[in-house]
Amino acid sequence: MLFYLLKRIGLAVVIVVVAVVLLYSMIHIVPGDPASVILGPRATPEMKQELYELMGLDRPFVVQVVSFLGKVARGDLGMDFFSQRPVAQIVFKQLDETLVLVLASIGWAMLLGIPLGCYSAVFRNTFSDKLVGFFSIGVIAVPSFVVALYSLLLFAVTLKWLPAIGAGEPGQYLDQLQHLILPAFAIGLGWVGYIARLVRASMLEVLNENHIRRARAFGLPEHMIVFQYALKLAILPTITLLGTGIGRLISSAVFAEIVFARPGIGKLIFDSVVSRNYPLVMGAVLVSTVLFVLSTTISDSVNAMLDPRVRERL
Amino acid sequence: MAEPVLDIRNLSVNYLTPRGTVKALRRINLQVPSAKVVGLVGESGCGKSTLISAVIRLMAENARVAAGEIRFTGKDMQQLSPRDLRAIRGRDMSMVFQDPMTALNPVFTIGRQMADIQYRDAVSGKEKLKRAADMLSLVGIPDAVSRLDNYPHHFSGGMRQRITIAMALLVQPKLLIADEPTTALDATLEVQIIRLLKDLQADFQCAILFISHHLNVIAELCDFVGVMYAGELVEKGSVRDIFHRPGHPYTRALLECDPSVIAEPTRFLPTIPGEIPSLIDLPEGCIFYDRCPGAAQVCKKIPPPEVSIAEHHTAACHCLEV
Numbered sequence: 085m086l087f088y089l090l091k092r093i094g095l096a097v098v099i100v101v102v103a104v105v106l107l108y109s110m111i112h113i114v115p116g117d118p119a120s121v122i123l124g125p126r127a128t129p130e131m132k133q134e135l136y137e138l139m140g141l142d143r144p145f146v147v148q149v150v151s152f153l154g155k156v157a158r159g160d161l162g163m164d165f166f167s168q169r170p171v172a173q174i175v176f177k178q179l180d181e182t183l184v185l186v187l188a189s190i191g192w193a194m195l196l197g198i199p200l201g202c203y204s205a206v207f208r209n210t211f212s213d214k215l216v217g218f219f220s221i222g223v224i225a226v227p228s229f230v231v232a233l234y235s236l237l238l239f240a241v242t243l244k245w246l247p248a249i250g251a252g253e254p255g256q257y258l259d260q261l262q263h264l265i266l267p268a269f270a271i272g273l274g275w276v277g278y279i280a281r282l283v284r285a286s287m288l289e290v291l292n293e294n295h296i297r298r299a300r301a302f303g304l305p306e307h308m309i310v311f312q313y314a315l316k317l318a319i320l321p322t323i324t325l326l327g328t329g330i331g332r333l334i335s336s337a338v339f340a341e342i343v344f345a346r347p348g349i350g351k352l353i354f355d356s357v358v359s360r361n362y363p364l365v366m367g368a369v370l371v372s373t374v375l376f377v378l379s380t381t382i383s384d385s386v387n388a389m390l391d392p393r394v395r396e397r398l
Numbered sequence: 399m400a401e402p403v404l405d406i407r408n409l410s411v412n413y414l415t416p417r418g419t420v421k422a423l424r425r426i427n428l429q430v431p432s433a434k435v436v437g438l439v440g441e442s443g444c445g446k447s448t449l450i451s452a453v454i455r456l457m458a459e460n461a462r463v464a465a466g467e468i469r470f471t472g473k474d475m476q477q478l479s480p481r482d483l484r485a486i487r488g489r490d491m492s493m494v495f496q497d498p499m500t501a502l503n504p505v506f507t508i509g510r511q512m513a514d515i516q517y518r519d520a521v522s523g524k525e526k527l528k529r530a531a532d533m534l535s536l537v538g539i540p541d542a543v544s545r546l547d548n549y550p551h552h553f554s555g556g557m558r559q560r561i562t563i564a565m566a567l568l569v570q571p572k573l574l575i576a577d578e579p580t581t582a583l584d585a586t587l588e589v590q591i592i593r594l595l596k597d598l599q600a601d602f603q604c605a606i607l608f609i610s611h612h613l614n615v616i617a618e619l620c621d622f623v624g625v626m627y628a629g630e631l632v633e634k635g636s637v638r639d640i641f642h643r644p645g646h647p648y649t650r651a652l653l654e655c656d657p658s659v660i661a662e663p664t665r666f667l668p669t670i671p672g673e674i675p676s677l678i679d680l681p682e683g684c685i686f687y688d689r690c691p692g693a694a695q696v697c698k699k700i701p702p703p704e705v706s707i708a709e710h711h712t713a714a715c716h717c718l719e720v
Binding site (some may be wrong): 293294295296297298299300301302303304305308313316317390391392393 | 454456483484485486487488489492493495497500501502503504505506514515517549551562565569
């Protein structure tokens, strides 16, 4: 297992480096001049040139990439030229909010989706299975910002049970929790459907396998067969899905963040792209890329922990 | 004969399919005496596997027992609740499956899986693992204690089949059902596994219901043989009777097709001409009528009765009636 972890982390580092290089290249292909945006329409060519040199944009591209990689390795993501604050500081300030939101959303979706999927598979083709299927497809089809808007209208505006916007006062955990419920509900709801469907499908497949028949022929209790012998295999595709899902949500929770006016990485990326704030876009996208790679690395490692064939293969 | 461990009486099983009702088993009568090995032989699709899944009550969802009863140690298996059935499976009755590559759970260690099947016994986990290791050594797995921590994919096919046999015997069943346990293995392994089963059966004194389409294996291992054709048990008797004095024309044809009895080298292996009749739309008379070399007029219209040839030796054929 240790050997697997070392190899998997090594692979993750390679992926991050490649991603950073690609990212840096792509952002320079995008048309638009950062110096003109920062300095405004009345900037003279001399002022622009000065800013270019300050930002290092006059140097050859390869040199820029290598120096950027070096800085990133030291935790320096550059300066934000609008606010004159380190990019790393701005990004990490937003990161907590996003991580809490994403993990809470996926967390409750898992707690509900996995048992629902198992239930559907065990009682396949019954009325309750069809009901779960109908519910799952329904919540997958509705976009999360629609759920967000309507839950906002219902619970915050009409019933006034929960706060509508913001992330709560820092340090006041109960307040933060109350602010978390609606966005986490909105983001997680679709995932309940995804997870339930996927668990049902893979559970049905596993329950038809020979070793399950053998376990039944030995009279093992049904709960042991379903929740241990079958689930340990059937959960593997779901864990892979969650690995990429959590990674993607870190930058794409932006709809919910905008609707609920919460700070977060998604919103940060959106705002900085609009204002063509290169260092901030780079920093935020970089951090979310690293988190994406981290998230898939963790899910792969969990799979390897559960399945000996996976950990011996890499 | 004392009371048999397994007593199948007049059993019929149907499969409900969109094309109609497949009458997969019809009026099967078969007894497995205690501590004896009974072989079931027949070509693919003749209902051997349906029969054993009916015995252990793990049938496909569209299978229905249409008639008859299965008595196991005196109890009617049809009347048992799922709970009572579970109490029998893996304690009084256990099973070795056809394909050893898929018969073990890939994500649990051998030790865990062997300990789990002893879940009813109130002994420590350590004791369960010790029993498991002892049984593994008995079936010829070297270095058994350390191999308990291995996963199924660390073992070859032959080793895995030894493990499943060890699991089946670990619970000390009264009846072991073996569903073509050597079909997925190569010939040399087959001989080893059969010898192993034979030795262990002598030690453990359990009855075995052994399914195969390999005649030599049946001859080597079994005390009694049942010959199945298209869902019917056409002949049954002691190994000696079946192999030396076969009564039913199908049994005779089957024995003639065995490649190992061919004396002269020939270009073509012998076969039984014709095809198995449809099990949805059954013929009126004898099921073997179309392919039988000695079919008479009566065979076409009237199903043959079970004719006693010798003690414990019967065959369903009109031509044997005197």
